[in-house]
Amino acid sequence: MNINKNIAYFQNLTHNTDCKLVAVSKTKSDSEILEAYSAGQRVFGENRVQEVEEKYHRLPKDIQWHMIGHLQRNKVKLIAPFIAMIHSVDSIKLAEEINKQAEKSKRIIPVLLQVHIAREQTKFGFSPEELLTLVNSGAFDGLTSISICGLMGMATFTDNKTQIREEFKRLKELFDSVKNTNPLGNHFKEISMGMTNDYEIAMEEGSTLIRVGSAIFGERN
Ligand SMILES: *Cc1c(COP(=O)(O)O)cnc(C)c1O
Numbered sequence: 001m002n003i004n005k006n007i008a009y010f011q012n013l014t015h016n017t018d019c020k021l022v023a024v025s026k027t028k029s030d031s032e033i034l035e036a037y038s039a040g041q042r043v044f045g046e047n048r049v050q051e052v053e054e055k056y057h058r059l060p061k062d063i064q065w066h067m068i069g070h071l072q073r074n075k076v077k078l079i080a081p082f083i084a085m086i087h088s089v090d091s092i093k094l095a096e097e098i099n100k101q102a103e104k105s106k107r108i109i110p111v112l113l114q115v116h117i118a119r120e121q122t123k124f125g126f127s128p129e130e131l132l133t134l135v136n137s138g139a140f141d142g143l144t145s146i147s148i149c150g151l152m153g154m155a156t157f158t159d160n161k162t163q164i165r166e167e168f169k170r171l172k173e174l175f176d177s178v179k180n181t182n183p184l185g186n187h188f189k190e191i192s193m194g195m196t197n198d199y200e201i202a203m204e205e206g207s208t209l210i211r212v213g214s215a216i217f218g219e220r221n
Contacts, residue, residue, distance in 0.1 A: 044064070150189055194212075
């Protein structure tokens with residue numbers, strides 16, 4: 001893989017758009033990450049606590065690390081001091097724990113609420129109905145050390161582009177209905193959707209954060 005060239009491709013693709021690239025570097029080496037860093041990339045996504053923690057300590061401090069994978073509550077304290085954004089908030093209890101650890105670190109941690117939009121059973125996240133009920137009931141209101149910046153979703157892993165597009169449309173509609181009634185405030189502006197397989201559709205449907213790994217760094221083992 002020519003990481004440098006791939007980063008340039010995505011910089012060009014997102015240039016003059018409202019969409020930003022999260023370069024998903026899970027399982028990738030420091031030297032591969034530094035190659036993307038040299039090309040100007042500063043936002044990287046990881047899905048394991050131990051891995052992101054180790055990389056944070058070894059790599060340049062102006063990297064913004066995004067946690068994109070399922071997060072266990074007992075591990076939040078390990079990343080709370082430095083994590084730039086957590087995309088995978090899928091329960092009130094997890095939101096409460098991030099809030100608690102953010103307070104301890106004297107930080108306000110930006111988070112996204114993960115919504116289950118795929119047909120597959122295995123993906124984490126709130127259902128759209130559940131999310132609306134929780135948000136409108138004020139369930140997140142007391143959590144002043146997290147900033148709820150938007151929603152995250154993963155489409156079904158399929159070649160059916162129509163289905164992927166429908167799933168992204170549902171996430172965008174949900175985002176708009178929360179945005180319009182504004183129960184979470186003005187920080188609510190991000191839609192994290194789109195990966196290597198479907199980032200083009202996601203951008204067409206209003207993504208503001210695409211999370212791309214393999215198309216930049218090559219296949220993972
Ligand atoms: C691994 C991962 C990605 C990136 O996947 P690619 O298909 O390699 O682009 C994006 N989002 C999440 C949540 C991931 O776990």
